Amino acid sequence: MLTYASKYRGAAFGDVEVEVEEGKKENRSRGLWAMRLDEFLDEYQLGDMYMVASVPREMAGEVELLSCMLCGGFTKNLQDAVIWFSSGDTKSVLHFDALDNINCVMDGRKEFFLVDKNDKANVFIDHPEGSFSGVDVDKVDMYKYPGLSQVPWYNVTMQPGDCFFIPYRWFHQVRSAAGRSLAINIWFVHLLQFNSSDCKAKGKLPDFEPLAQFELASDSEQLRGEIANFIDELDDAELHIEDLSKLAADLEISDQESLKVFQTLDQDKDGGVTIDEVYSCNMNNVQAQAPGLATRDTDGEKFDDNHDEL
Missing domain, CATH: 2.60.120.650 (Cupin)
Known part of the structure; x- marks a missing residue:
């Protein structure tokens, strides 16, 4: 290797x-x-x-x-x-x-x-x-x-x-x-x-x-993965309005931003977001709805400044 x-x-x-x-x-x-x-x-x-x-x-x-x-x-x-x-x-x-x-x-x-x-x-x-x-x-x-x-x-x-x-x-x-x-x-x-x-x-x-x-993927793909895995751990594997406060805390964004993220991901406008919708959505559009995603502290979520596998 x-x-x-x-x-x-x-x-x-x-x-x-x-x-x-x-x-x-x-x-x-x-x-x-x-x-x-x-x-x-x-x-x-x-x-x-x-x-x-x-x-x-x-x-x-x-x-x-x-x-x-x-x-x-x-x-x-x-x-x-x-x-x-x-x-x-x-x-x-x-x-x-x-x-x-x-x-x-x-x-x-x-x-x-x-x-x-x-x-x-x-x-x-x-x-x-x-x-x-x-x-x-x-x-x-x-x-x-x-x-x-x-x-x-x-x-x-x-x-x-x-x-x-x-x-x-x-x-x-x-x-x-x-x-x-x-x-x-x-x-x-x-x-x-x-x-x-x-x-x-x-x-x-x-x-x-x-x-x-190979090229490294953009950070938006990590965001896609985080949201998909958040939904996967919900009881019905579908994101609803009542889940947004927890999502906001998980992504370190405001409740208002999490609502905008939800509305962008809910492509069929049925009031729920599925994992398939997350995987098919343009994540650049999602990031544009939540400026906090660009400034959140992702050090622990990735590896940029934290050095763990010594």
């Missing part, structure tokens, strides 16, 4: 600027800065830092999508591809993402702690603006976070060459072992509809395709 020899990457892409964050135990309060890749490769083994960067266009040919993503609609819903690189011993916060996610390890070992999103009652997300918990992942305060003593959980150990699917809104915390750690994350919109005819039309698929062959 990535040609990852440090010497090769330093020579070929040394002048590429990447983002680096201070603190290998994440707490969401430390600095983020830019540096050249060759400078990072000279310093990362000695410093308390790690690299987290969207794959630069110059390096997109080095990253390949797995065969399982090459049909069904996934390539039209790619949101980001991110490199995570450190000297190991990193620890993320406990958090969730509003996207699906495939994590592939190139070097080092990672441990994932996961909790099903259906067990959310036991996971106290006390930083909802960033979709993460403030729990100390090394020393859990059971008085403040009692649900964590009751919640069923999964442990996943990843070695070089392993790829792992992290489902939409599943809670997870990630650790990397000591030593060089390098991984790639592919984020994509959580789809409720799988385009099987697309797979049939494409026939036998290659094992991999370079990321450079």
